[in-house]
Amino acid sequence: MDIVKRENVNVANALIVEGLTLTEVDNELEKYLERYGSISRTIIIDNQGSEFHRNAIIEYNHYSAIKNVCPFLPLTLGSLSDPGVTFRVRALATVYTQPSICTATEGYLEELKAIAEESGLSFQSVLQEELEKLRETHSEKQAPAESQQTSCHGSSSDSQSAEATTPSSISSPLTNSKVTPTQSSETKNPTKNKKTSVSPPSPETTTDNFTVTSCPAFTNIVDPPSVQRMVVEHIVKTSEATLSQQTSVRLRVFSGRSPRPPNEPDFDTWRASVDFLINDPSISDLHRTRKILDSLLPPAADIVKLVRPPALPAVYLELLESVYGSVEDGDELLAKLMSTLQNQSEKPSDYLHRLQVILSAAIRRGGIAESERDRYLLKQFCRGCWDNGLIADLQLGKREIRPPTFAELAVLIRTQEDKHASKEEQMRKHLGMTKPHNAYPKSRAASNQVSVCSCDVPSSDSFELKKQVAEIQAQVNQSITFIYIVL
Template sequence: DDPRVKYHIQALNDVYTRTIGGSFTETYLKNLKGLAKLSGKDFEEVLKEVMSTIGKSIESTLTTETDLENRTLDQSNVMAEPNILAEPSQSGVSPLHQTRVFSSPKPMKTTLQSPPKPHIIPPTFTATDINPPEIQKIVVEHVVKNVEKISSTHAALRIRAFSGKTPRPYSEADYETWRSHVNLMIDDSSLSQLDKTRKILESLLSPASDVIRPLGPEATPTDYLELLDSAFGAVEDGEELLVRFMNTLQDHGEKPSTYLHRLQVALNLAVRRGGLEPQEVNKQLLKQFNRGCWDDTLLTELQLELKNKDPPTYAELLLFLRTAENRQEVKSSRMKRHFNNTKPKVVSHEQTVIDANISVAAESSCLRELKKQVADLKSQLTAVMKQKKSATQKKTKGP
């Protein structure tokens, strides 16, 4: 009744396609992607198989609806007979008489006078109604975009080369680094087994490639890694690696964060070989860092000795150390800058200027005077020596 209220009427099919249909389509495509990853097939092949299955399902659905329609018509004809036989029973006629009355003209006239029941035709759906062109267009565009994205991602993914040579070339990764990259690739569910095998083979150089050549391309990535672990992995057992970890100390001039990184690498290797339980990693890492770090000021500032009961993770401890190191570097640079900005004291430098144009006659007169003085000193020294000598002789000749 309010004239200010306006009602917008829309078709239910359009609203459903925009809102609910889009979310259902995305969910359905995600499920198809997961199925393709598990089966190892391409997403396009799986989509074609599903579309053909949908077409067959539509045909079978239409056939089933036609059969149900025919059965409904037959059942309606059968249910009409008791209605015809029900009227003579009101006059007290026996069932035998009822069958006879059915063949007489009067009941037929009564049946013709009753209005026929309306026949309800069930709705039929065509293939266009079930799978409209708008949804088909969305599905095709989504498939094309995802295929291009996946292909570009796979092309960009590349593992660093590893050969196993000693000494290790500068452009290659060591075995532990290469192994961690391969583990990440194996955990990627978007890659098939064939793609993972191809990436491993492309990253290996001789002599590492010669080690796995007898397995052939039919082997799984796990088979390749087991053989490479035997050839290039650590041969020490877990206990020896744990002892090596506990003997790792901070080197001279090494930052605490760098020392912590070395401890983490050694500890991970010991855990991988079974030398330590994974739940004890944080506790042992903090304990060894407090034991092997020589910077007592840093340990006191961060109060790491008090965190043994609830040790931080490697990431948290590394963040603490890098923050403290950065604070110390900033303070040191600020101190140097402050001392360099102070004014230096004035220092006087005395300089003597000598005239180079001195005459030769003046130099010769100075030399003559010096020689004369030296001669006088010699004569005086000789006279003194004679007096001392005569005095000593008189003492020796005394009475």
């Protein structure tokens, strides 16, 4: 049960209840359990994949309550108001197994990684410090054990020297009781001690009365150097792999120059790539700040020089946003979104992408709530797209209650566009049309075109035409002369 670890439940003070109805009937059980002690909290397990789904964990404030109810466990209770409801109460410790050593070690390493990220230090240095602390603690605990072993070896050697002079009976320095020679036979046989020793003995030191041998190094038994080396190598390799992934993250260069240089993104595009870096939990704030500063060129780099180095990445981004970001507020961007319509010869998928860019800017400026993103996008697309056939085929007008996301809507529109293009291609092949028909024609300026074709006119026909033109010209001249005379 991950909920025990996630909610930090005290297993020793908790009960688990089966048979809940999630109604007012459950209050009877809670009142009954309050007889044994005050209840700190009640946690409902909502995990359909778990065998404890819809069970409840009841945690007491004090362990004395568990002592009072423990003699009656497991307990089966029937509801007074509903005879068909039965509760089964057990101690949480009987069904929940504590995490293994491997899981505890992984959790400890995760805590060390979190400390390294917060402090800005490398994981290797933090791990080395913890290992040094463990060694110091272990050496402090080992010192009194060594003194006890030394006194023990000294007394045994003293008894051996006394036994050589008085074999009949000796007085033990530890118990001051008589010891027969048969009882000290184990002391006389040194081969048994050699068989039970795990590591070779240390050099011996001789005193006036007896010989003292230092005790074996228990550090090699509890924490062998080979195991330490393997653990450290594994952790260092894992951390090096993580560091290599972090160093591979590289932002595109942004300078803030006007006009914008080629192959350089605008501020909104650069800001979107920084958001991915900010939301990556495996990268520390110090590493994020370093990546942001490395991606800046003058004059943008000159602006952030006023910020002190220990500042968080949000401080740098806020300063750059105030200089290069959009100055339009949320209401203006919302009005711009509502007035954005599909252009001529623009595909519906391109129009949807243009709406998404404006909508994201409006949400970032506070003009629209994040929960209303999909609804505003669908509403404006149906309002501003001129392809009514596509809207009718996809039944977008009926999806306002549960609007699709941007990704889902984009897939639907692109799929419909692809079907429409495939159908037109088949129609052209079937009808033998060579010129493709564009569903979204481009706008062209109207122009009066005059086609001139050169043709060979016979010489006789041209002569007749010239003659007729001359006669008409003569008649016109006569008419003009007559008019002048009359006037």
